[in-house]
Amino acid sequence: MVSSPAPSPPPSTGPQKKRGSTKDSVGLYAVQCCDCYKWRTVPTKEEFETIRENFTEDPWSCSKRPDCSCDEPADIKYDNSCVWVIDKPDIPKPPQDTERLVIMRRDFTKMDAYYVMPNGKRARCEGDVEKFLEAFPEYKDRMSASRFNFSTPKIVEETVSDKSAWKAAKAKKQGKADTPGGKK
Numbered sequence: 001m002v003s004s005p006a007p008s009p010p011p012s013t014g015p016q017k018k019r020g021s022t023k024d025s026v027g028l029y030a031v032q033c034c035d036c037y038k039w040r041t042v043p044t045k046e047e048f049e050t051i052r053e054n055f056t057e058d059p060w061s062c063s064k065r066p067d068c069s070c071d072e073p074a075d076i077k078y079d080n081s082c083v084w085v086i087d088k089p090d091i092p093k094p095p096q097d098t099e100r101l102v103i104m105r106r107d108f109t110k111m112d113a114y115y116v117m118p119n120g121k122r123a124r125c126e127g128d129v130e131k132f133l134e135a136f137p138e139y140k141d142r143m144s145a146s147r148f149n150f151s152t153p154k155i156v157e158e159t160v161s162d163k164s165a166w167k168a169a170k171a172k173k174q175g176k177a178d179t180p181g182g183k184k
């Protein structure tokens with residue numbers, strides 16, 4: 001697994017979410033070393049976004065952190081004590097004055113990605129970004145629609161604790177009650 005992950009705690013342990021909150025569902029960021037495969041936590045979202053931006057071209061390793069080497073024990077273990085979601089690599093950093101948020105759906109079936117635009121409105125797709133730039137052309141030289149990326153992290157099924165509820169919700173969403181095969 002080479003993409004940068006973002007583990008997020010289950011809602012019961014995470015910060016309380018209010019409706020319309022502008023908080024991510026992600027409680028903790030981590031990155032995997034390309035040499036020793038240990039997981040290292042990343043202190044801030046901004047730092048995570050920087051690592052993610054060039055992840056394929058410039059893979060992360062322990063030596064990039066001043067106080068760290070591959071000999072140090074892992075910061076965090078990849079297990080089901082929290083729900084892990086794996087982010088796509090190479091997502092550009094959000095343009096200035098915008099914030100990129102990923103929100104976990106209540107039933108853990110999917111995450112949604114959107115940007116909070118400089119006017120406080122949410123952009124959920126490229127069309128929304130284009131509409132914003134039409135309405136506020138002064139931003140056109142500062143941000144281009146191509147800098148926005150709406151791909152969402154993949155939820156790691158094994159780490160979703162209540163798997164039966166999760167599967168039921170997912171099956172319901174896909175419109176088929178009986179998922180073929182794969183029963184353990």
Ligand SMILES: [Zn+2]
Nearest residue numbers: 033036062070
């Ligand atoms: Zn390492």
